[in-house]
Amino acid sequence: MYKKLATVGVAVLLVGALSACSFNDDKDTSSSNSSKETTSSKSNNDKSSSDSLQNKSFDMSYEDAVKAFKDKHSDAEISSVELEKNLGKYIYKVEGISNDNEYEMKFNAETKEELADETDKLDKEDTGGVEKENEKISLDGIKSPKEAMDKAVSEQAGDVTSWKIERELDTTYYEVTVKQGNNKYEIKLNSKTLDVLQTEQDD
Incomplete structure (x- = not known):
């Protein structure tokens, strides 16, 4: 009789222990997935401010x-x-x-x-x-500021903080300023073709 009770008691303890392990595993997995989603979301937000x-x-x-x-x-x-x-x-x-x-x-x-x-x-x-x-400067036939900003960011990732249309010699160009972290870059683009004329890091 006592042997039977002891056996039943051990079995109950084992089932309880296995259930607890299973519960903790599910909890850890859920927590891990939540953490991954947060990281992924943050990463996407960092791409475009x-x-x-x-x-x-x-x-x-x-x-x-x-x-x-x-x-x-x-x-x-x-x-x-x-x-x-x-x-x-x-x-x-x-x-x-x-x-x-x-x-x-x-x-x-x-x-x-x-x-x-x-x-x-x-x-x-x-x-x-x-x-x-x-x-x-002549503004006829030039690309839009949005097109110039898109081109600049394709050359140098970051946030556009300003743009300017100016002329040097016979070329009218966009100067787009892109900030990435603590660094600033000035990208000059031909205003009609968006060919990159110069990329310069601003100290």
């Missing part, structure tokens, strides 16, 4: 900013267009040049508000259209 200009859209396009500039300074040619974040605001800066003056206007890209309008006299040697011919 919501702060990147690539992922932003604004009520004011750069064409709107250029038109607003030309409405104010019809005698001027556009010499550069830029979009960057400054003091928590996304700002278009449009620069232009006439025969005798250079101008700079700033607009809030999200509200279309005009923030600044400055005029400076050109130096005597630059008047008469000399500097205007050297600096004016």
